Amino acid sequence: MATLIAAASSATMVFLMLSLLAVLDIASSSTDYGALPSSLQQVPSLLCPYNCPKENETRLHIYLHQYPAWPNVPKPNEVGVIMPSQPIGFGQIYVDDWFLTSGPDPNQNIVGRAHGYHIQAGQTVTSWYTSHIFAFENNGDWFAGSILQVLGIVSTNPSGQWSIIGGTGAFANAHGTINFSSSISSTGTDVIYTLDIHVFYTQESN
Template sequence: MATPPRSSIFLFLLLPTILAVASLQVKVSGQSIPWPWPCPYECPSQNETRLHLFSHQFPALPGVPNPNEVSVASPPGSAIGFGQMYVHDWILAEGPNPNENVVGRLQGFHIQAGQAFTSWYTSHIMLFQNGRFAGSTLEVLGLTGNPTDELSITGGTGVLTNAHGTAKFTSSQSSTSTDAIREVDIHVFYTPETPTTV
């Protein structure tokens, strides 16, 4: 006589427990609530959005009119500028022209954090001033200095409350000596706040 497989025996022995858990009811304030517990309120659903924008950095270099960054620290003694820090207010637009379809700003700072190679620790608030996300922000940080860099989105406000995701910065072929253009591909998840009733 053939012996049934161990997996069948295991399932047969656990079946009553699985069925009991599936029909488990928990009493809360006299009401039966199924387990696992559902959200006790009308929980808002998480939204997902992808954006394709362009950042415009007018570097603080000789010959660049109206730079949108300023050097605030420049320690001596490093060939690649280890410890150098800039505060920036870069333009965020829908295209490679910094004067058309401006969506907002990238306000923050970047620090040369690499001793052996170029590696800028970059942290900024992506402030949306126009469009469907006007008045909202995203907090973006990570390391930059390569042709393509992926930064983390660690928070947000306004419509983009509770945001998380990534922002990929890629050097654009439209860049000039006075405008370092990067294409910004944003992939963000967020949960808008719902009005509360008292």
């Protein structure tokens, strides 16, 4: 009987040692970050089966001009399409054709247009949700004919940040941010936004 017990104990010890070694081996292999599992080694080729173009980065400093649909503005570049009588204008919608210039003067060096809309989306605070396509015109620059898709908020704060969520042409697959500051011109007929654009993009292969 004692012999059987001793044999069982020995078998149990051997089983426990083998189990411990197996656990240590699994833990060791799972923390080997230098080698990907074979099931994941093919992922890069699936995501990018050809020569992947590198991501580029560009910064632009330009100006955006809004001529609001105010009574004192003779030629506004926006129009109100929904004008409900709500506190602080909640629900108002304007369609925009603002324009972009390389300098603060609205009459010189137009480089593109901002096509889109802005909506007063705040019930208790001023919060204009804006969505625009920045369409760059044929002005001789390398990004002429390209677009950026821009989203953001304009509030009572004269400065803020918008998101770049897409693009085409030279700005294909764009993403990034636009820091802006705004002021009313000396004539009181337009709002000037100073834009610092920081954009990342991946030009598509021909």
